[in-house]
Amino acid sequence: xxxxxxxxxxxxxxxxxxxxxxxxxxxxxxxxxxxxxxASERIVMGGIGIGNQGQWDQEAFLGRPDxxxxxxxxxRQSVREKYKAKVDERYQNRDCQTYNDYRELLAREDxxxxxxxxxxxxxxxxxxxxxxQGKDVxxxxxxxxxxxxxxxxxxxxxxxxRVVSGGSQRVLEDYTELVNKCWSGELGPIKWxxxxxxxxxxxxxxxAEETPADIDWDLWLGPAPWAxxxxxxxSGSFATTGGSWRSYVDYSGxxxxxxGAHHFGGATFAVDVREKQPVEIEYIADPQGDHLAFHYDxxxxxxxxxxKTENLAVEGTPGQQREAKPVPVYKGEGxxxxxxxxxxKTRERPFRDIELAVNTIAVSHLGTIAYNLRRSLKWDxxxxxxxxxxxANRYLDRARREPWxx
Amino acid sequence: MLDQAFEAxxxxxxxxxxxxxxxIDEAVVATSGxxxxxxxxERRLAAVLAEDVSRDAKDYVCRKLMAIGTAASVxxxxxxLPSAELSHMARFALERIPAPEAGQALxxxxxxxxxxxxxxxxxxxxxxxxxxxxxxxxxLVGDGDPAVARAAxxxxxxxxxxxxxxxxxxxxxxxxxxxxxxxxxRLACAEALLAAGKKAEALAVYKPLAGPQQPKHVRxxxxxxxxxxxxxxxx
Numbered sequence: 072x073x074x075x076x077x078x079x080x081x082x083x084x085x086x087x088x089x090x091x092x093x094x095x096x097x098x099x100x101x102x103x104x105x106x107x108x109x110a111s112e113r114i115v116m117g118g119i120g121i122g123n124q125g126q127w128d129q130e131a132f133l134g135r136p137d138x139x140x141x142x143x144x145x146x147r148q149s150v151r152e153k154y155k156a157k158v159d160e161r162y163q164n165r166d167c168q169t170y171n172d173y174r175e176l177l178a179r180e181d182x183x184x185x186x187x188x189x190x191x192x193x194x195x196x197x198x199x200x201x202x203x204q205g206k207d208v209x210x211x212x213x214x215x216x217x218x219x220x221x222x223x224x225x226x227x228x229x230x231x232x233r234v235v236s237g238g239s240q241r242v243l244e245d246y247t248e249l250v251n252k253c254w255s256g257e258l259g260p261i262k263w264x265x266x267x268x269x270x271x272x273x274x275x276x277x278x279a280e281e282t283p284a285d286i287d288w289d290l291w292l293g294p295a296p297w298a299x300x301x302x303x304x305x306s307g308s309f310a311t312t313g314g315s316w317r318s319y320v321d322y323s324g325x326x327x328x329x330x331g332a333h334h335f336g337g338a339t340f341a342v343d344v345r346e347k348q349p350v351e352i353e354y355i356a357d358p359q360g361d362h363l364a365f366h367y368d369x370x371x372x373x374x375x376x377x378x379k380t381e382n383l384a385v386e387g388t389p390g391q392q393r394e395a396k397p398v399p400v401y402k403g404e405g406x407x408x409x410x411x412x413x414x415x416k417t418r419e420r421p422f423r424d425i426e427l428a429v430n431t432i433a434v435s436h437l438g439t440i441a442y443n444l445r446r447s448l449k450w451d452x453x454x455x456x457x458x459x460x461x462x463a464n465r466y467l468d469r470a471r472r473e474p475w476x477x
Numbered sequence: 478m479l480d481q482a483f484e485a486x487x488x489x490x491x492x493x494x495x496x497x498x499x500x501i502d503e504a505v506v507a508t509s510g511x512x513x514x515x516x517x518x519e520r521r522l523a524a525v526l527a528e529d530v531s532r533d534a535k536d537y538v539c540r541k542l543m544a545i546g547t548a549a550s551v552x553x554x555x556x557x558l559p560s561a562e563l564s565h566m567a568r569f570a571l572e573r574i575p576a577p578e579a580g581q582a583l584x585x586x587x588x589x590x591x592x593x594x595x596x597x598x599x600x601x602x603x604x605x606x607x608x609x610x611x612x613x614x615x616x617l618v619g620d621g622d623p624a625v626a627r628a629a630x631x632x633x634x635x636x637x638x639x640x641x642x643x644x645x646x647x648x649x650x651x652x653x654x655x656x657x658x659x660x661x662x663r664l665a666c667a668e669a670l671l672a673a674g675k676k677a678e679a680l681a682v683y684k685p686l687a688g689p690q691q692p693k694h695v696r697x698x699x700x701x702x703x704x705x706x707x708x709x710x711x712x
Contacts, residue, residue, distance in 0.1 A: 174654065178653065178654065202694075203657045203658065203660075203661050204654075204657060205692055205693065205694035205695075226665070226668070227661070230661070230664050230665070230668070230698045231661075231694040231695070231697065231698045232694060232697040232698055232701065233694065273495070274495050274537075274540075276491060276492065276493060276494075276495045276533065277491070277492065278491050278492030279491050279492070296536060296565060296566060296569065297562075297565065298491070299491055443506075444506065444509070445506055446509075461575050462509065462544070462545075464575070465543060465544060465573040465574070465575070466544075466573075468572075468573070468604060469543075469569060469572075469573070470565065470568040470569045470571075470572040470573070470597070470600070470601050470604060471597075471600060472565045472597070473564065473565060473593040473594060473596045473597030473600070474593045474596040474597070474624055474628075475600075476596065476600045476603075476627070476628050476631050476632075477600075477631075
């Protein structure tokens with residue numbers, strides 16, 4: 072795929088656009104008018120998993136003049152039809168192609184980039200396959216479901232020189248004041264920051280219901296353990312305490328990963344440890360509420376659910392100097408989506424580069440394992456293993472249901 | 478309480494309140510560091526796999542054996558590998574049990590499973606990452622079942638030893654997606670060779686992948702690898 076012998080749509084347009092004899096096949100819109108770039112310069116995009124958060128991602132990319140949105144994939148027929156109509160309305164044509172199976176969409180040579188917003192248990196397989204197929208990727212958070220998936224995503228992005236962005240817009244947009252305070256040096260060296268988020272996801276054992284004809288249930292489950300259809304099991308509701316896939320361990324880490332991606336992302340950005348992973352996860356049994364202290368190698372502590380402590384409370388070292396640093400921001404225009412598209416064009420690393428996103432969500436996964444085992448853990452980030460704890464290492468990954476391979 | 482939970486497993490099925498099994502969850506955590514209690518718990522759990530209980534009950538048991546299973550549970554789990562319904566959950570445990578017997582059981586199962594179950598066993602061997610599995614996966618690179626062959630190729634890329642790199646030389650899939658998977662696996666092996674200081678071997682993998690017949694992103698990746706192998710910064 073992607074070989075030089077098969078003409079891609081972009082190559083065709085570039086060639087055709089340069090040929091004086093061919094302009095009658097190129098519309099003025101295709102060649103670009105005013106602020107609309109010519110088609111050969113637009114980023115050709117598709118979306119995988121549209122029914123839930125993906126619809127907002129689609130809307131954001133669809134609204135950009137420098138994006139040509141050509142295809143979408145979802146395992147629900149009604150979702151495919153609804154969001155194809157939206158794309159077709161935008162372009163006043165019927166060109167948007169729909170797919171039940173993401174692999175067919177990813178095999179298209181004309182697509183430059185995809186956004187992925189399937190349930191979390193699908194992310195790693197789809198992002199890696201997208202990189203293999205030469206696509207850049209905007210992946211909704213939480214980007215991984217297990218610790219082992221993180222390095223595989225980073226490797227795939229780097230191996231094929233792909234732009235892969237994580238999907239939390241809140242990391243930069245919700246914590247601006249705190250970030251500026253910390254990065255300006257005003258608080259002095261940071262001692263600790265606290266994040267209140269949860270809960271952990273739970274085992275789902277909802278009863279079987281008749282599977283609607285609208286959904287490809289086996290494909291929705293994908294690499295997750297088989298289970299009978301139940302509308303609440305696959306509901307895209309944002310609930311994390313039951314009645315949505317975000318509540319259940321086979322598909323999500325619950326609030327710990329779903330909101331954790333935002334809050335841990337914001338906190339680690341604010342105290343400038345986003346390029347690291349913790350070296351120790353201290354489990355603190357406390358009558359007021361068991362909680363965690365993530366220790367970083369530079370001495371910074373990230374608390375989780377510290378009793379009587381507000382979310383994103385931070386303690387610095389008043390009176391001591393800390394060198395001010397310029398705060399990283401989005402590139403391009405249009406928030407996190409514009410940052411991604413800008414980087415697709417320039418091949419720079421996006422604000423939420425996959426490595427930073429993986430570091431954030433690793434905090435959620437590490438914390439979950441410490442809570443489940445109710446003990447402190449030493450984490451060797453370079454080796455991506457727990458030191459001296461074979462039981463904890465069992466939770467680094469999980470077997471995927473056949474025939475899915477990562 | 479624990480006895481009641483094991484009794485509840487006999488009728489546990491989709492729709493049962495998971496709270497009835499909470500004492501088993503609690504025992505899994507509480508027996509950490511208490512080898513006698515844990516052995517007993519493991520034995521009771523593994524015994525359920527041979528009983529006439531629901532798929533859901535066995536699913537639950539496999540999840541617990543993933544957390545506490547040892548070589549003692551391997552035979553009961555391995556017996557489920559050929560089952561279309563239970564193969565995945567057996568692997569759910571076997572892939573994560575560190576005892577070498579678990580890897581051995583998966584390798585032995587390659588002779589008796591087929592189709593999707595074989596794909597699953599191959600991916601679990603890759604997930605375990607044991608060098609002992611390379612020869613078994615290498616034999617499957619040219620398997621008549623393209624899904625098995627693809628899983629073996631990807632698996633060798635996960636294990637990425639020099640032996641895995643050599644085995645991948647014979648992978649010549651025709652399917653476009655499988656071709657890219659084979660390239661991905663080769664590049665992964667090259668990265669490992671590079672990290673181990675075997676620059677000449679890494680270059681030998683990269684060079685053909687940097688040719689003009691390859692897709693642009695593959696050429697980019699291979700070129701970056703060649704630069705790294707020659708000591709130049711790739712980006």
